[in-house]
Amino acid sequence: MGELLPYRQGKHTKFESLINDEDFSESCKEWLRQQKLEARISSNSKAYIKDILFPKLIGHIKKDTILKRTCRSYIYSWGFRYNERRKGIYFDSHERPDVVAYRNKWVKRMFLYKRTMKDFVGESLEFILEP
Incomplete structure (x- = not known):
């Protein structure tokens, strides 16, 4: 008939993610x-969410189940990471003598560079102090 199809963008059902709640x-x-x-682990998290949390938050959450895979991705997005436990200690290398010596040289070099840089001051950094 030579007519365009109706515009359908945004007409689908929208689902809110639980992670935004x-x-x-x-x-x-x-x-x-x-x-x-x-x-x-995700299976324990799934059990907690399904059996305890969903009944408690039933007023504004319309779901009644959740996948283990979804629990795993939520746990990861909240900052919890899976690490295999191993014997040994964590050695933070910021106190090694060579690292401390390098940092001292770097700071001195930056102070030399700062002498040749412009400095911006003021509430909205509108004033420029020439070197």
């Missing part, structure tokens, strides 16, 4: 912090 996220993070490291 502040009460849900805070409750889960608090629960995860209370668990031992070995218990912070």
Whole structure:
């Protein structure tokens, strides 16, 4: 007929992610912090969310189940990382003598550069102080 199809963008059903719900996220993070490291797995998280958290937050969350894969991605997005436990110690190399010597040289070099740089001052950095 030579007519354009109706515009359909934005007409689909919109789903809110649970990770955007502040009460849900805070409750889960608090629960995860209370668990031992070995218990912070997605199956335990799924059980907590499905059996305890969903019934408590039923007023504004319309879901009643969650996948283990989704729990795993939520745990990762909240900053919890899986690390294999190994024997040994963590050695932070910022105190090694060669690193300290390099940092001292770097600071001196930066102070030399600063003498030749313009300096911006004022509440909105509107004034320029020439070297």
